[in-house]
Amino acid sequence: MMSENRLRRTMLYVPGNNAGMIRDAAIYQSDSIMFDLEDSVSYREKDAARLLVYYSLRTLDFEGIETVVRINGLDTPYGREDIKAMVKARPFAIRLPKTETAQDVLDVETLIAAEEQKNGIPIGTTRMMAAIESPLGVLNAYAIATSSKRLIGIAIGAEDYVTSMKTSRSPDGVELMFARGMLVTAARAAGIGAFDTVYSDLNNEEGLRKEVELIKQLGFDGKSIISPRQIAIVHDVFNPTPKQIANAKMVLQAIEEAKAKGSGVIALNGKMIDKPIVDRAMHTLDLAIASGLIEDARTAMEVSNAR
Amino acid sequence: MEGMKILDTGIAGTLESSDVMITIKKHSGVEIELNSIVEKQFGRQIREVVRQVLEQLGVKDALVVVQDKGALECVLRARLITAVYRSAGLAEVQWEVFA
Amino acid sequence: MPDNSIGREIPSEILAQFSRNMFAGAYVNTPHVRQDKGNRTLPRLNKLVDNLEQVIVKTGLKDGMTISFHHHFRDGDKVVNLVMEAISQMGIKNLTVAASSLSAVHSPMVKHITDKTVSRIFTSGLRGELADAISNGIMDNPVLIHSHGGRARAIESGQIQIDVAFLGVPSCDVYGNANGYTGRSACGSLGYAKVDAGHARKTVLLTDNLVEYPNTPFSIHQDEVDYIVVVDEVGNPEGIGTGATRLTKNPKDILIGSLAAKVIACSGYFEDGFSFQTGSGGASLIATNFIRDYMLAQNIKAAWALGGITGQMVALHEEGLIKRLLDVQSFDREAIRSIGENRYHTEIDASYYANPLNKGCAVNKINVVVLSALEIDTDFNVNVLTGSDGVLRGASGGHCDTAVGAGLTVVVAPLIRGRSATVLERVQTVITPGATVDVLVTDRGVAVNPRRPRVEEQLRKNRIPIIPIAELQQKAERMVGKPEPVQYEKKIVAVVEYRDGTIMDVVRQVRIQ
Numbered sequence: 001m002m003s004e005n006r007l008r009r010t011m012l013y014v015p016g017n018n019a020g021m022i023r024d025a026a027i028y029q030s031d032s033i034m035f036d037l038e039d040s041v042s043y044r045e046k047d048a049a050r051l052l053v054y055y056s057l058r059t060l061d062f063e064g065i066e067t068v069v070r071i072n073g074l075d076t077p078y079g080r081e082d083i084k085a086m087v088k089a090r091p092f093a094i095r096l097p098k099t100e101t102a103q104d105v106l107d108v109e110t111l112i113a114a115e116e117q118k119n120g121i122p123i124g125t126t127r128m129m130a131a132i133e134s135p136l137g138v139l140n141a142y143a144i145a146t147s148s149k150r151l152i153g154i155a156i157g158a159e160d161y162v163t164s165m166k167t168s169r170s171p172d173g174v175e176l177m178f179a180r181g182m183l184v185t186a187a188r189a190a191g192i193g194a195f196d197t198v199y200s201d202l203n204n205e206e207g208l209r210k211e212v213e214l215i216k217q218l219g220f221d222g223k224s225i226i227s228p229r230q231i232a233i234v235h236d237v238f239n240p241t242p243k244q245i246a247n248a249k250m251v252l253q254a255i256e257e258a259k260a261k262g263s264g265v266i267a268l269n270g271k272m273i274d275k276p277i278v279d280r281a282m283h284t285l286d287l288a289i290a291s292g293l294i295e296d297a298r299t300a301m302e303v304s305n306a307r
Numbered sequence: 308m309e310g311m312k313i314l315d316t317g318i319a320g321t322l323e324s325s326d327v328m329i330t331i332k333k334h335s336g337v338e339i340e341l342n343s344i345v346e347k348q349f350g351r352q353i354r355e356v357v358r359q360v361l362e363q364l365g366v367k368d369a370l371v372v373v374q375d376k377g378a379l380e381c382v383l384r385a386r387l388i389t390a391v392y393r394s395a396g397l398a399e400v401q402w403e404v405f406a
Numbered sequence: 407m408p409d410n411s412i413g414r415e416i417p418s419e420i421l422a423q424f425s426r427n428m429f430a431g432a433y434v435n436t437p438h439v440r441q442d443k444g445n446r447t448l449p450r451l452n453k454l455v456d457n458l459e460q461v462i463v464k465t466g467l468k469d470g471m472t473i474s475f476h477h478h479f480r481d482g483d484k485v486v487n488l489v490m491e492a493i494s495q496m497g498i499k500n501l502t503v504a505a506s507s508l509s510a511v512h513s514p515m516v517k518h519i520t521d522k523t524v525s526r527i528f529t530s531g532l533r534g535e536l537a538d539a540i541s542n543g544i545m546d547n548p549v550l551i552h553s554h555g556g557r558a559r560a561i562e563s564g565q566i567q568i569d570v571a572f573l574g575v576p577s578c579d580v581y582g583n584a585n586g587y588t589g590r591s592a593c594g595s596l597g598y599a600k601v602d603a604g605h606a607r608k609t610v611l612l613t614d615n616l617v618e619y620p621n622t623p624f625s626i627h628q629d630e631v632d633y634i635v636v637v638d639e640v641g642n643p644e645g646i647g648t649g650a651t652r653l654t655k656n657p658k659d660i661l662i663g664s665l666a667a668k669v670i671a672c673s674g675y676f677e678d679g680f681s682f683q684t685g686s687g688g689a690s691l692i693a694t695n696f697i698r699d700y701m702l703a704q705n706i707k708a709a710w711a712l713g714g715i716t717g718q719m720v721a722l723h724e725e726g727l728i729k730r731l732l733d734v735q736s737f738d739r740e741a742i743r744s745i746g747e748n749r750y751h752t753e754i755d756a757s758y759y760a761n762p763l764n765k766g767c768a769v770n771k772i773n774v775v776v777l778s779a780l781e782i783d784t785d786f787n788v789n790v791l792t793g794s795d796g797v798l799r800g801a802s803g804g805h806c807d808t809a810v811g812a813g814l815t816v817v818v819a820p821l822i823r824g825r826s827a828t829v830l831e832r833v834q835t836v837i838t839p840g841a842t843v844d845v846l847v848t849d850r851g852v853a854v855n856p857r858r859p860r861v862e863e864q865l866r867k868n869r870i871p872i873i874p875i876a877e878l879q880q881k882a883e884r885m886v887g888k889p890e891p892v893q894y895e896k897k898i899v900a901v902v903e904y905r906d907g908t909i910m911d912v913v914r915q916v917r918i919q
Binding site: 351 | 796825887893
């Protein structure tokens with residue numbers, strides 16, 4: 001179930017010390033769940049949250065949904081303990097907060113590798129994500145994105161960043177334009193995922209929709225979300241339209257036909273189809289299958305065959 | 308492992324639904340005070356888990372007060388271990404002890 | 407040849423042939439007709455009695471009789487406690503209390519059971535301290551639990567004979583015309599009270615709002631009312647229209663509610679002119695809002711909705727999406743306002759609503775119903791009465807009435823609550839038989855009753871993942887563990903009657919550990 005290419009449109013934040021929310025995290029069908037040991041847990045409860053997330057990951061069934069744990073930074077007294085516990089608890093990935101340099105990633109990776117070795121877990125099993133939340137981090141985005149093979153993606157955390165930039169968040173997000181552009185470009189250059197920051201006004205569904213439309217257009221894979229109520233809107237924005245799906249299916253068919261003819265040239269309606277179009281069609285169909293817009297097992301199979 | 312000593316009162320968990328609050332106090336021998344909304348259905352199992360975890364941690368003397376609001380077993384374990392470490396004044400958990 | 411009192415000659419054989427008596431004077435045989443014609447200074451004719459004690463005496467209430475109450479004031483009810491206290495003070499014993507339902511505010515009833523004022527209780531539900539005390543065996547006779555339809559049937563058929571009905575009303579004139587939607591204690595429909603007023607030997611109205619005659623439009627009619635007592639308050643507005651029906655922000659309820667709406671929209675029962683009922687309870691309430699989305703998207707209107715009317719239903723009605731509302735009980739302020747204002751928001755009584763033995767009740771014609779559950783077993787039997795610890799804490803209500811009547815019965819519940827599984831191999835108490843339940847919607851999967859293969863096929867066709875209910879049960883057990891069975895004493899504390907009057911189940915005293 002856990003793979004490099006799976007969709008990550010929504011990554012649901014779950015406070016690490018809330019037993020009820022952890023238990024129910026899987027029912028909302030976000031693409032990933034992110035258990036948080038960092039900002040949502042007070043200093044006095046860091047030990048409790050670590051144990052709670054540990055036992056929950058070891059015991060509960062998250063129904064195949066990808067699990068991520070956001071740990072505390074190594075500059076805190078909690079980061080090392082978090083890594084010890086979480087490598088053993090075996091989420092799909094560990095997410096670093098406030099990453100500023102490639103070295104930040106490497107430092108954590110070293111500790112992860114040591115714990116993997118100690119626990120007899122194959123080295124490299126634990127994947128990583130890095131959250132970039134500062135001007136320095138943004139400028140180092142490419143170096144960070146290429147620092148470790150464990151990285152599945154980089155994410156932008158906007159609150160600290162805009163404060164450091166001596167500005168604040170606005171509805172159209174002009175203050176994040178550079179950071180978002182930098183981040184998504186770095187991620188694409190490194191061949192990993194790019195994830196947008198949270199939208200914290202829970203009651204403003206229109207605002208959320210606009211922001212998701214923006215980041216989708218910029219090229220992001222998805223977004224961290226703070227409530228299950230945001231899932232449907234984000235997925236909806238990322239859903240391909242019926243026209244896009246029909247187009248993608250035609251591209252797929254053209255590939256099949258070309259294969260059958262033994263031809264290396266793929267053509268649709270008399271026009272040549274090159275690789276970017278094929279890739280885009282595949283991505284469209286991935287999205288459509290994930291959102292249940294097409295459930296056709298045949299299509300799903302064809303998509304994987306065509307790869 | 309070396310037995311853990313209860314040095315001080317340690318509390319962990321909350322009284323929210325699906326959580327459990329554990330209070331550990333100095334005591335001679337192990338005693339469990341259980342108050343659970345699912346006592347009739349799970350009282351015996353809760354006591355069993357508490358004893359088992361204490362044994363695993365080598366705790367021989369403790370009064371354990373369990374105020375359970377319907378916590379799953381994994382929550383009970385997490386809260387209990389947190390409380391024991393807190394009352395023993397230890398910050399670093401020996402993760403190798405746990406499954 | 408004898409003459410009558412005005413000197414007309416009436417042959418005796420005529421009296422015999424028609425089995426009639428001789429006319430004896432205009433005022434002789436009709437006690438309610440005023441004797442003071444033409445005297446404008448006398449007080450107006452009325453049925454007012456000064457206080458409760460006097461009215462209890464006038465009704466002739468004696469040891470061993472049956473009294474009744476309605477539960478339209480829900481947790482804001484003041485009437486039951488007020489009347490019971492007065493009766494208890496007068497030393498009347500051994501009464502049967504036939505209430506349409508009892509709730510947490512009725513804890514003083516415990517005292518009246520202990521001092522033998524009350525020896526039997528018939529009710530739809532029990533909650534709070536009273537329920538705990540009964541579960542612990544405080545009564546000698548088991549409580550009879552009936553559904554709303556079952557109660558109406560029992561009263562109309564004479565199985566329950568009410569000697570005196572004490573009915574609180576939010577507004578009433580001096581002659582007994584009462585309605586539920588005016589006054590500070592407005593509760594909306596008086597659907598349950600109407601049955602009692604129509605069948606009790608004596609009907610007493612209690613009100614805190616005496617209005618000018620005639621109080622039209624009225625729900626309870628002057629011709630059914632014997633006495634009226636004015637009291638300080640019949641209900642607490644805070645408790646009447648709040649709590650049970652506030653729209654949820656709980657994401658789990660929203661998830662279940664939206665899934666239930668999707669199930670309905672895909673079930674084959676969702677078509678223009680359909681009818682539906684959604685109960686109270688977070689997921690069921692919010693399902694109404696999601697059903698609205700599907701109605702707008704597919705240009706579908708409901709011909710009518712039944713209930714248990716809520717503000718959500720009213721909003722759809724006023725938007726033109728539900729043409730008519732049939733209301734046996736108004737759950738919140740909006741519903742209370744609407745029943746007073748909207749021409750096609752119609753009050754119905756409990757018999758019209760759900761009596762299985764009258765000539766046709768409303769639940770027979772409902773297409774879709776969404777119901778909550780405390781527990782449901784792998785045979786789809788539903789418990790809405792006892793908690794997972796076996797203690798009474800719910801109500802039968804209209805659950806089994808609507809479940810059997812509806813074309814599609816959807817039960818909504820989270821798979822687990824705290825550490826208690828909702829889906830079990832065996833429920834503590836059966837209120838609604840599994841044969842009448844079609845779909846179970848939980849936060850962790852949808853199950854369809856194998857008796858309804860076409861519904862399952864329809865849902866699968868619409869890409870709703872279906873899993874066997876036994877798998878849901880196992881899933882729940884994997885999460886919470888296998889509970890030890892609740893230990894009961896031999897003593898039976900409540901008997902569950904199905905709507906047709908047969909006995910469905912019994913509830914035993916819980917064992918104190």
